[in-house]
Amino acid sequence: MKKIGIFYSFNTKNTTEAANQIIKAFGNTNIEANNVEKISDAQFGAYENYILGVPTWFDGELPNYWDEFLPALEEFDLKGKTxxxxxxxxxxxxxENFVDAIGILAETIELLGGKIIGFVANKGYKFDHSKALRGNHFVGLPLDFDTQKKLVPERIEKWVEQLKTEFK
Ligand SMILES: Cc1cc2nc3c(=O)[nH]c(=O)nc-3n(C[C@H](O)[C@H](O)[C@H](O)COP(=O)(O)O)c2cc1C
Structure with a gap:
């Protein structure tokens, strides 16, 4: 497996906690943490395998720092990247907006030619609407620290095992 760049804001609480668990589940090797609030284009372009961490804020929106990175992201050709x-x-x-930000980011990445892996079945979650849902799968891993905190570690472990088989 090629090296993974994991991008998230180092100023977040839950997203950072999840990143630490993800890195640990990969055995602390072959994965590098990057602060999305401080990245250069060169730093973002340096990988072929990516994990992006994005909490949803403002009733179904990306947090400001992801929104501010979008213009730079849209300059990338993401063909061949996962x-x-x-x-x-x-x-x-x-x-009504459960983890919408995952869906928003997924759509942008696909428009730029990137491939999304790590889909997760919606079983075990209860909500009305999500932009991250396609059929009965999410286009990523939703983590609900507010109402299902106990399930977070096992969901991450299972997801990382899946990613180990899906990343090239
Ligand atoms: C003002 C506000 C708006 C939020 N909007 C959403 C939302 O639209 N959809 C959602 O799933 N969660 C929403 N949340 C919940 C957060 O995404 C959740 O608490 C998350 O764990 C925060 O992660 P962080 O600590 O990494 O920032 C919102 C929380 C707050 C305080």
Whole structure:
């Protein structure tokens, strides 16, 4: 497997906690953490395998720092690159917009030619609507630290095992 760049904001609480668990589940090797609030284009372009961490804020929106990175991201040709997405959200309080940010980012990446892996079945989640849902799968891993915190570690472990088989 080629080296993975994991991108998230180092200023987040839950997204950072998830990143640490993901890195540990990969055995702390072959994966590099990058702060999405401080990345250069060269740093982003340096990988072929990516994990992007994106919580949903503002009732179904990307956080500001991801939104601000989008113009730079849209300059990239992502053909040949592979992306796995995870996102923190709250299915009870934000049932109409559960982890929408995963869906928004997935759509942008696909428009730029990138391939998304790491789809997750919607079983075990209860919500009304999500931009991250395609059929009965999410286009990434939703993590609900607010209402299903106990399930987070096992969901991450299972997802990382899946990614190990799906990343090239
Ligand atoms: C003002 C506000 C708006 C939010 N909007 C959404 C939302 O639209 N969809 C969702 O799934 N979660 C939403 N959340 C829940 C957060 O995404 C969740 O608490 C997440 O764990 C925060 O992650 P972080 O600590 O990495 O920032 C919102 C939370 C707050 C406080």
């Amino acid at each position: 992306f796995a997405l995870y996102g923190a959200g709250n299915q009870k309080e934000y049932s």
